[in-house]
Amino acid sequence: MELDPLLLSRIQFAFVVSFHAIFPVFTIGLASYIALLEGLFFKTKNPAWERLAKFWTQVFAVVFGMGVVSGIVMSFQFGTNWSNFSYATANFLGPVLSYEVITAFFLEAGFLGVMLFGRNKVPKGVHLFAACMVALGTFISAFWILSANSLMQTPAGLELRGEIYHVASWAEALFTASFFYRFWHMIVASFLTGGFVVAGVSAWFLLKGREVEANKKALSMTLWLLLIIAPAQLLIGDFHGLSTLEHQPTKVAAMEGNWERGTGVPLILFAIPDQENEKNHFEIKIPKLASLILTHDSEGELPGLLDVPAEERPPVFIVFWAFRIMVGLGVLMIGFAFAGLFLRAGGRFASSSWYLKGLVAMSLSPFIAVVAGWFVTEVGRAPWLVYGLMTHAEGLTPSLTGGMALFTLIGYILVYAVIFSAGVYYLMRVFQAGIEATDDDIEVESDHAKRPLSAAHVPFEQGDKA
Amino acid sequence: MSEPVFDLTLIWVGIIGFGIIMYVLLDGFDLGQGILFPFAPDDQARDVMMNSVAPVWDANETWLVLGGAGLLAAFPLVYSVFLPALYIGVFLMLAALIFRGVAFEFRFKANKSRFLWNWAFAGGSFIAAFAQGAVVGTYIQGFETENFRYVGGALDWLTPFTVLTGVGLVAGYALLGSTWLILKSEGYIQDWAYKITPRLLLAVLVIFGIIGVWSPMIDDFLKERWFSGVSLLWVLPLITLFFAGWVYRAVKKRQEGFPFVATLGLFISTFVALIFSKWPYVVPPNYTFWDAASAHESQLFLLLGLLFVVPFILMYSAWSYWVFRGKVKAGVGYH
Numbered sequence: 001m002e003l004d005p006l007l008l009s010r011i012q013f014a015f016v017v018s019f020h021a022i023f024p025v026f027t028i029g030l031a032s033y034i035a036l037l038e039g040l041f042f043k044t045k046n047p048a049w050e051r052l053a054k055f056w057t058q059v060f061a062v063v064f065g066m067g068v069v070s071g072i073v074m075s076f077q078f079g080t081n082w083s084n085f086s087y088a089t090a091n092f093l094g095p096v097l098s099y100e101v102i103t104a105f106f107l108e109a110g111f112l113g114v115m116l117f118g119r120n121k122v123p124k125g126v127h128l129f130a131a132c133m134v135a136l137g138t139f140i141s142a143f144w145i146l147s148a149n150s151l152m153q154t155p156a157g158l159e160l161r162g163e164i165y166h167v168a169s170w171a172e173a174l175f176t177a178s179f180f181y182r183f184w185h186m187i188v189a190s191f192l193t194g195g196f197v198v199a200g201v202s203a204w205f206l207l208k209g210r211e212v213e214a215n216k217k218a219l220s221m222t223l224w225l226l227l228i229i230a231p232a233q234l235l236i237g238d239f240h241g242l243s244t245l246e247h248q249p250t251k252v253a254a255m256e257g258n259w260e261r262g263t264g265v266p267l268i269l270f271a272i273p274d275q276e277n278e279k280n281h282f283e284i285k286i287p288k289l290a291s292l293i294l295t296h297d298s299e300g301e302l303p304g305l306l307d308v309p310a311e312e313r314p315p316v317f318i319v320f321w322a323f324r325i326m327v328g329l330g331v332l333m334i335g336f337a338f339a340g341l342f343l344r345a346g347g348r349f350a351s352s353s354w355y356l357k358g359l360v361a362m363s364l365s366p367f368i369a370v371v372a373g374w375f376v377t378e379v380g381r382a383p384w385l386v387y388g389l390m391t392h393a394e395g396l397t398p399s400l401t402g403g404m405a406l407f408t409l410i411g412y413i414l415v416y417a418v419i420f421s422a423g424v425y426y427l428m429r430v431f432q433a434g435i436e437a438t439d440d441d442i443e444v445e446s447d448h449a450k451r452p453l454s455a456a457h458v459p460f461e462q463g464d465k466a
Numbered sequence: 467m468s469e470p471v472f473d474l475t476l477i478w479v480g481i482i483g484f485g486i487i488m489y490v491l492l493d494g495f496d497l498g499q500g501i502l503f504p505f506a507p508d509d510q511a512r513d514v515m516m517n518s519v520a521p522v523w524d525a526n527e528t529w530l531v532l533g534g535a536g537l538l539a540a541f542p543l544v545y546s547v548f549l550p551a552l553y554i555g556v557f558l559m560l561a562a563l564i565f566r567g568v569a570f571e572f573r574f575k576a577n578k579s580r581f582l583w584n585w586a587f588a589g590g591s592f593i594a595a596f597a598q599g600a601v602v603g604t605y606i607q608g609f610e611t612e613n614f615r616y617v618g619g620a621l622d623w624l625t626p627f628t629v630l631t632g633v634g635l636v637a638g639y640a641l642l643g644s645t646w647l648i649l650k651s652e653g654y655i656q657d658w659a660y661k662i663t664p665r666l667l668l669a670v671l672v673i674f675g676i677i678g679v680w681s682p683m684i685d686d687f688l689k690e691r692w693f694s695g696v697s698l699l700w701v702l703p704l705i706t707l708f709f710a711g712w713v714y715r716a717v718k719k720r721q722e723g724f725p726f727v728a729t730l731g732l733f734i735s736t737f738v739a740l741i742f743s744k745w746p747y748v749v750p751p752n753y754t755f756w757d758a759a760s761a762h763e764s765q766l767f768l769l770l771g772l773l774f775v776v777p778f779i780l781m782y783s784a785w786s787y788w789v790f791r792g793k794v795k796a797g798v799g800y801h
Contacts, residue, residue, distance in 0.1 A: 069567055072527075073560055075534045079549030080556055086538060087546035087614065091761045094539030095768040101535040102775045105528055110778065163614075166761050397550040397616075404620045408557045415561045419568050426572070459575050 003402025006393055009081040012409045014378070016073055018371045019416050023067030025370050028142055028187065029194020030060050031135040034115075038131045042124055048214045053131075054119070054438035056198070058430055058456045061116055066423045068104075073412070075101070081405065085385055085395030092158065092167050093148055096174070100144035107137035139187065146186055150179040152386050153377065154247045177247055181240035182377075188233045189373065192333060193366035195226045200363025201431060203356040211435045216350045219359075223340035223349060230337040234330060238293070244377075245294055248387060249303035250312065251380035254319040256290050257283075261304035265290040273316040278306060314382040322375035329369040336362055426458070433458045474765040478540040479755050481772065485536060487737050489529035490598075491642070491730055496523040498643015500566060500591020501636055503584065505662070511655045512584065514794050515643075516573070518650040521790040523570065525783055527563065539768045543614060543758035547749050550616045551609050552601060552623050559597035566590030592636060599635025602740070603628030606681050606688065608750040627677075627684060634673040638733065641666040645713065645726040650794050656722075663717050663725060671710055674736065678703065681743070687751060688743050702739040706732055 034056050041049035075097065078086045086093065114122055114130035122130075151158075157172030158165040167173050202219040205211055245252045253259075257268045257280050267289035271280035291300040305313050336358065343349040350356075381387055385395040437458065496519035506512045538545045549556055565586045573583035600623055607627060610618035644666055647659040682689035692699060709732035716724035746754040759765065 065571065069564055072531055072563065075531055076549060076556055076560060079538065079545045080553050083546035083550045083616070087542050090538055090542030090545070091764040094535070094542055094545075094760055095764050098532075098535040098539045098768050099771055101531055102771055105532070105779055106775050110782070164761075167763060167767075170767065397553075399550050399616045399618065399620075400553065401620060404553050407554065411557055411561060415564055419564060422568060422572060426575070456575075459577070 003406055005400045005402045005405045006396050008402060008405035008409055009396060009400065010392060012081065012405060012412060013077060014375070015409070016070070016077060016412055016416070018374065019420070020067065020070040020074055021370065021374060022367050023063055023070060024138070024141070025186075025190050025193050025367070026197065027060060027064050027067055028138040028190035029192070030056060030063070030197070031131075031138045032191065033194050033198060034060060035128075035131040035135040038128045042128045048217055051211075051435050051438055052214055052218050055435045057116060058438070058458075059427065062423065062427050062430060062456050064112075066419070069419065070416070071104075080408070081397055081400060082385070082395045083397040085390060088163055088390065088395075089165050089386065091165060092151060092173055096144050096148045100141050100148075103137060103140045103144065107134060107141075111137065142186060142190075143183065146183050147174050147176075147179055150176045150182050153182070153381060154178040155386055155389055178240075178243055181236065181243050185233070185236050185240050185373075188229050188236055189366065189370050191229050192226070192233060193370065195222050195229065196333065196359075196366050197363045198222045199226065200360045203359035204431070205434060206350055207353070207356050207360070212350075214435055216347070219350055223337065226333070226337040227341055230330070230334045234334065237327075237330070241294065245303075248381065250305065250308050251314065251319070251377070252294065253303050253305045253307070254314050254316045254380050255323040255376060256294075256302070257316065257320045258290065258302055259305045261302065261307055263291065263301045264288045264299050265302040267293065268320075271320070273320050275313070275316055278310075312383060314380050319376055319380045322372040322379065326369045326372040326376060329365045329372070333362070333365060333369075426456075429458045430456055474762055474769065475540075475756055475759040477769065478536075478759070478765055481769075482533065482536055482540060483741065485529055485533040487734060489526070489533060490737070491733055492526035492529065493523070494595075494639045494733070495519070495642040495646040495726075496526055497566075497591045497595045498639040498641070498646065500587050500643075501595060501640045502643050502647075502662070503588040503591070507654065507658050510796050511651075511658065514651050514655050514796050515647060516570070516587070518647060518794045520570065520574075522783075522786055524567070525786060527567070528779070530563075536768075536772075540760055540765055541748060541755065541758040542760050543753055544748055547609055547611060547614075547616045547753075548601070548604075551618060552604060554620060555597045555600055555604075555623050559594050562590040562593035562597065564590075566594065591639075595636045595639045596632040599632035599638075600624065600628040602635065603631030603677075605744070605750065606631070606685060606740075608685065609752075611749065611752050614753070627680060630673065630680070631677055634670070634677055637666060637669045637673055641670050641713075642726075642729050642733070645729045648717075649722055649726050651796075652793050653796065655796065660717055660720060664714060667710060667713055667717075670732075674706070685750075687747070691743055699739070699742055702735055702742070705735040706739070709735060 034053055037049050037053035037056065040046070041053060078093070078097075111130040111133040114127060115134050118127055118130065151173055154177040156176045157167060157169040157174075159168040160166075199219055199222045202215040202222065205215040206219065241252065241255075256265070257271050257273050258265055259278055259280070264287070266285035266287045268280065268283055268285045270282065270284040272282055273280050288298040291302055292298045294300065294302060305316065339355060340349045343352055343355055348355075383391045383393070385392045499515040499519050503512060503515065506515060534545075537548075567590075569583040569586035569590060573580055573587065576583055603625070604623040607622075607625065609616055610622065641663065644659045644663045648656055648663065651659060682692060691697075709728045712728035713725050713732065716728060744750055746756070748755045748758050
């Protein structure tokens with residue numbers, strides 16, 4: 001079989017970006033949570049908040065470090081595998097991605113160091129300020145990346161001269177039609193991720209009876225947060241979907257598994273989409289519900305996949321199921337958030353064994369939901385790399401062969417397998433050491449801002465003392 | 467849109483050039499520790515070597531990422547030709563840097579698995595240095611391009627010439643590493659660094675010399691530039707030799723700081739010679755810096771942010787080096 005460099009490059013990009021995305025999506029949420037804890041400590045002087053902040057700052061350091069490492073690869077992917085795309089869009093993409101790098105460095109240089117290592121060296125107010133600035137910095141980073149992605153989804157403000165796109169209006173190019181929905185959808189997703197991880201880890205500690213007071217506090221406040229943002233995410237997602245319906249109707253048709261344009265379209269709960277024969281197998285559906293959700297009218301008209309020629313349709317199966325995984329997990333999250341509310345009476349949210357075990361399991365759900373969501377929006381854009389302007393095939397590096405792409409795909413999988421295992425393993429060690437370990441303040445000369453991981457002092461092997 | 471009033475491209479040449487040389491000098495001496503790692507007298511010496519760069523290596527690598535992103539923004543053609551042409555090499559370099567970085571962090575937290583992280587650190591440093599050297603060789607060789615696109619093969623970058631430039635940079639980084647170690651260590655470890663520095667210097671001079679003779683043979687443009695008449699350029703190799711002599715003399719006199727400073731000079735003069743050998747071509751043999759430049763407004767848009775941030779990065783870097791100045795003591799471990 002001939003190796004297809006296009007398919008392999010797409011798989012490679014999906015792999016490295018999915019792998020990378022799980023780190024920032026966690027740190028964005030966690031940074032704000034830590035800033036909140038620092039703020040509560042500053043205001044109430046209750047040491048429980050400070051101990052929680054110290055513990056989660058260690059976790060933040062490890063995850064941030066992994067995110068930086070995997071991010072280095074991303075900044076070269078555009079050139080190695082998608083050089084035609086990079087070349088054509090560099091006038092916009094270059095400055096925007098560079099600004100993201102600059103933001104990250106600025107953050108590291110200025111405030112991350114103070115946040116990680118300055119607790120006993122600077123006044124408390126300055127430390128709190130640094131934590132807030134780190135949280136702000138993660139938002140700014142997200143802004144640049146999501147702005148770049150939104151331009152690829154709903155391009156605007158560009159002008160084609162020859163083969164190169166020039167920026168005609170920075171305001172239009174930075175803030176395209178899908179930007180605000182995407183940005184808030186992602187920020188809230190990050191908060192959900194941070195929230196469910198904090199809830200899961202606190203629940204795990206509570207199950208083990210460790211540091212009950214602090215963990216109960218952490219779980220309680222996190223559940224209040226989730227009670228607000230889990231349903232809010234559903235609402236934002238709905239708005240995002242309506243905007244997609246307007247600008248990328250084929251993507252919505254793939255998400256709904258809807259082949260024929262029509263009115264009173266049913267909501268399909270289960271189906272096996274068949275790209276070749278242009279229909280679904282084994283459909284289970286609720287009449288008129290898709291029309292009602294997307295047009296707020298049970299007889300509303302929805303686009304179908306058959307509206308566009310076969311070669312302009314995305315891989316329906318992936319989009320259809322990734323969307324169901326994302327929404328399914330989102331509904332489950334809302335369920336857990338509300339269950340927490342009902343278990344408030346008598347503080348059962350922090351003692352009910354089944355609920356705590358469920359929360360431990362749920363700590364993985366936002367990661368899966370986020371990756372699934374990105375699959376919906378990225379695969380759903382296919383065959384377009386820049387919607388309506390450039391296809392994946394046109395953006396590919398012309399000199400790339402299938403063999404080269406396969407070599408690096410396998411290579412990245414191996415590299416990431418090693419560092420991911422080491423990172424997750426180490427993170428587990430940090431969790432095991434727990435909040436108790438933050439009490440002995442270890443001051444080490446080597447502690448340094450540019451090496452976030454050195455903020456964690458847990459030894460690598462079990463049974464060793466630092 | 468306003469017409470360009472001044473030549474931003476030239477400013478960007480300066481910025482990217484500055485970024486590259488900062489990266490080479492700074493990451494050079496810490497990659498050098500990894501290259502010298504297998505030859506160190508003992509494990510205690512390895513601890514000192516690693517500790518001597520531990521507080522700063524991460525900051526040093528930020529220049530690489532900044533350079534990569536900056537190239538896409540200011541000279542997209544460089545980005546979209548170099549990376550496809552060096553596809554396999556770029557992957558090896560990234561994989562090596564990642565392993566090395568992770569090894570750095572986990573070696574200090576590991577005991578039983580420490581030897582594994584040692585190997586990852588040494589191997590990663592060596593491969594990253596070699597790959598970067600091969601990039602320099604490929605730049606001298608030139609790229610097969612058509613209509614602003616790379617059309618050569620996957621392994622065009624791997625020729626006897628680029629292997630030599632790769633080995634040359636490995637030797638060069640090792641020299642930066644050993645002179646850095648002279649500065650930062652004492653006792654038997656410093657003695658060892660004093661001992662190996664002249665040998666590394668000799669290796670560097672021999673390899674750089676061969677590259678200097680070989681380059682005009684494979685590249686007519688470069689031959690023309692250097693040998694079409696008496697040229698001011700001829701001063702540059704003399705400056706390089708002067709710095710080499712200084713390194714040697716400083717080592718013999720057992721001066722602690724000057725071997726490193728002189729090695730920096732050696733690298734900078736070689737870098738300047740390289741740029742002037744190919745000027746104004748950045749994707750030789752076909753495209754100049756101006757062909758490769760992005761739109762004026764894009765260059766301007768990023769420049770504004772960069773002017774704001776780079777001073778902070780420089781100040782912060784300087785501060786880090788100041789905080790961690792002085793000797794790294796043997797036996798003063800990490801944790």
